[in-house]
Amino acid sequence: MRVLLALVIAGLTTGATPLPARAQQGVTDAEILLGGSNSFSGPLAFTGEQATRFGVDLYFKAVNDGGGIHGRKVRTVYYDDGYKPQEAVANTRKLLEQDGVFAIIAPQGTPPVVATLEYLEENRVPLLFPFQGSPITRGRKWVFSGMTLYDRQSRMMIDYLVGARKFGKFATLYQDDEYGKSFLTALEKDLGRHGLKLVATESVKRGVTDVSAQMAKLQAARPDVLFLVLTPGPGAQALRERQKIGWSEVVMVSSGPLTDERYLALAGDASEGVEGLSLWPDPLTSDRPGVKRYRDDLKTYLPKNEPNRYSLSGYFAAMLFTEGATRAGRRLTREGLVVALEGIRGFESGILPPVTIGPDHETQRQGFWVRVERGRFKQLTDWLRAE
Amino acid sequence: MTIAALVHVVVSGLATGSIYALVALSLVIVYNATRTLNFAQGEMLMVSTFAGFTVYAHVKLPLVVVMLIAVAAAALLGWVIERVIIRHAIGATHFDVLIITLGLSLVLRSAAGLAWTHDEFPFPSFFGTRPIVLGPVRVAPVSLGIIGASLALMLGLWALFTRTRLGRAMRAVAQNQRAARLVGISVERVYAASWILASVVGAIAGVLIAPVVFLSSQMGLVAINGFIAAVLGGFGSMPGAVVGGMLLGVIENLAPLYLPSSIKHSVPFLALIAILLIRPGGMLGRVARRKV
Numbered sequence: 001m002r003v004l005l006a007l008v009i010a011g012l013t014t015g016a017t018p019l020p021a022r023a024q025q026g027v028t029d030a031e032i033l034l035g036g037s038n039s040f041s042g043p044l045a046f047t048g049e050q051a052t053r054f055g056v057d058l059y060f061k062a063v064n065d066g067g068g069i070h071g072r073k074v075r076t077v078y079y080d081d082g083y084k085p086q087e088a089v090a091n092t093r094k095l096l097e098q099d100g101v102f103a104i105i106a107p108q109g110t111p112p113v114v115a116t117l118e119y120l121e122e123n124r125v126p127l128l129f130p131f132q133g134s135p136i137t138r139g140r141k142w143v144f145s146g147m148t149l150y151d152r153q154s155r156m157m158i159d160y161l162v163g164a165r166k167f168g169k170f171a172t173l174y175q176d177d178e179y180g181k182s183f184l185t186a187l188e189k190d191l192g193r194h195g196l197k198l199v200a201t202e203s204v205k206r207g208v209t210d211v212s213a214q215m216a217k218l219q220a221a222r223p224d225v226l227f228l229v230l231t232p233g234p235g236a237q238a239l240r241e242r243q244k245i246g247w248s249e250v251v252m253v254s255s256g257p258l259t260d261e262r263y264l265a266l267a268g269d270a271s272e273g274v275e276g277l278s279l280w281p282d283p284l285t286s287d288r289p290g291v292k293r294y295r296d297d298l299k300t301y302l303p304k305n306e307p308n309r310y311s312l313s314g315y316f317a318a319m320l321f322t323e324g325a326t327r328a329g330r331r332l333t334r335e336g337l338v339v340a341l342e343g344i345r346g347f348e349s350g351i352l353p354p355v356t357i358g359p360d361h362e363t364q365r366q367g368f369w370v371r372v373e374r375g376r377f378k379q380l381t382d383w384l385r386a387e
Numbered sequence: 388m389t390i391a392a393l394v395h396v397v398v399s400g401l402a403t404g405s406i407y408a409l410v411a412l413s414l415v416i417v418y419n420a421t422r423t424l425n426f427a428q429g430e431m432l433m434v435s436t437f438a439g440f441t442v443y444a445h446v447k448l449p450l451v452v453v454m455l456i457a458v459a460a461a462a463l464l465g466w467v468i469e470r471v472i473i474r475h476a477i478g479a480t481h482f483d484v485l486i487i488t489l490g491l492s493l494v495l496r497s498a499a500g501l502a503w504t505h506d507e508f509p510f511p512s513f514f515g516t517r518p519i520v521l522g523p524v525r526v527a528p529v530s531l532g533i534i535g536a537s538l539a540l541m542l543g544l545w546a547l548f549t550r551t552r553l554g555r556a557m558r559a560v561a562q563n564q565r566a567a568r569l570v571g572i573s574v575e576r577v578y579a580a581s582w583i584l585a586s587v588v589g590a591i592a593g594v595l596i597a598p599v600v601f602l603s604s605q606m607g608l609v610a611i612n613g614f615i616a617a618v619l620g621g622f623g624s625m626p627g628a629v630v631g632g633m634l635l636g637v638i639e640n641l642a643p644l645y646l647p648s649s650i651k652h653s654v655p656f657l658a659l660i661a662i663l664l665i666r667p668g669g670m671l672g673r674v675a676r677r678k679v
Contacts, residue, residue, distance in 0.1 A: 040505065041500055041505040041604070042505060042605070043507075043605070045500075045504065045505035045506055046504070046505075046506040046507070049504070049506075202643075205652050207605060207608055209403050209406075209596075209599070209600050209609065209612075210399055210400065210402075210403045210599075210636075210639070210640060212395060212396045212399035212400070212640060213396050213640045213641070213642075213643040213644045214643060216392040216393075216395065216396050216644065217643070217644060219392065220389070220392065232507060233507050233600070233601050233603070236509075236601065237599070237600070237601075240516050240599075243516045243517060243518075244395070244399075244516050244517075244518055244525075244527035244529070244530075245392070245395055245518065245525060245527075246517075246518045246520075246525050265509060266507060266508075266509050266601055268509060270516065
């Protein structure tokens, strides 16, 4: 209705001049509408809730209060898929066909995101910064990846652990789905480059009650390093199990998506000494200007919410969208947004190192090494990069 | 695989199995009295545990008190559900009641999501996870604690069913409702008592398992394995529920030691099919032969 009204008004005021090209769905004179399917129930509900309502929306609140993007306010709409691919597809159709969103922002989880890829590409809708890392999103015209992709994460982890730390025997406990498997493939490939192999791999299903058998088998293979490619619940269970069997001589390393305070809180004192690749600076203590601004905005708009990496990631996604949409200019189209995002070079977010996007559409390529000391992640290296 | 690792995995399986057994018992208690399968048992357990947790999160009371609160909440929940919903369906077919409880489970899970979010919470434990070393074997106090507490509760239930007037009334109703009514037993009271008792047993299982699997709206899914345990043991048999639960926990843990770990989740069902092929009534169940 509003689009129609805008068109009529445009037609009236421009008088004799022909109507402009068909208006862009999801963009009116006053508003840009974005949406996403995400987990608001199921195993990644906390992550989803934080990334969207407490991350993406937090940044847009600040943007809207500052006058919006070229005078347009940003509004968001989300639906719950509970980490289920079929629900994600239904939600995404609804967002496009009923709500009429301009673009999809920050959906979560490899299986749900992958399920919507084809549909979004067919309809030429930008899929922006999904919170997932399967390399399947790389090199697609309408997709801009979010977190550092798993193959890059894997390369950074293996090169650091084999190179700087001189470890030689690796094993993996992974989640039996797209997320776990694409990480596993990448780890095997990168170990291969160093002439190494995984000495043991075990899988867990979501909703697992006991991981003692898997851990016993992994321990029997005597690895130096055990990678955990899991979600917070099973990840914390594996750490507890390690404590139960008194397996102290192994270095536990958590994957990028897992490396968050949330999973430490579940594991309690069993998390001490755990290492991992962190994709985000410490949201509570980092003095980078963007992270400070994030904390200030949280205090202003959502004072009850504790800072965490998930909401920081959503905040960053919204910041990157704002940068792209600002560059695209007042006449915002999907095509124009893609071109504008591709043109970003050395963008200072104040959260991550300068962002250069370019034709591969990867927005993040780095991480740094952390170890848990007295219940918090302590930074061990500077930013590691995998080019 | 060393013997020490094997012992640990079996003990850990017995701990999980104890929880399955408790859930199986609570299903059987309701089934015996009312011939109803309560598909909401898992969610009732989850909501009761959350009730205890809420109090714990606000005022750090000792864990024993938290458990008592969970038990009280469970008793209330069981009573309300029986009184407000199930009793009105007393004339309905078992199948209708089954669908009602199925719907109830979905409602409770969504309600828990609204009240407490779908997040996972660390839950305080009576027992530590740091292992006790006994010679070459290490066992976790938390596993032993769960097994011990469950066995104590089972003993209590046994005493209740054999030594008390209420227990005998419940058994009488299970055997023959009309005869029970004729000798002056209030069947309605037995119904209510069964729901309350089952709910309480579930709540204790919930408080015991929550520190291990973490408290979340998904925790009720443990009831699926409880159900399998009850069928394994012979649905309706209380010793069967205990044996079925323990067996299931151990099989579930031992299978991935020798088979690919991804098979773990199909093992309970394979075990179920195997046992039902050999003994259609379950391990300790009576076989009701039908003449054809």
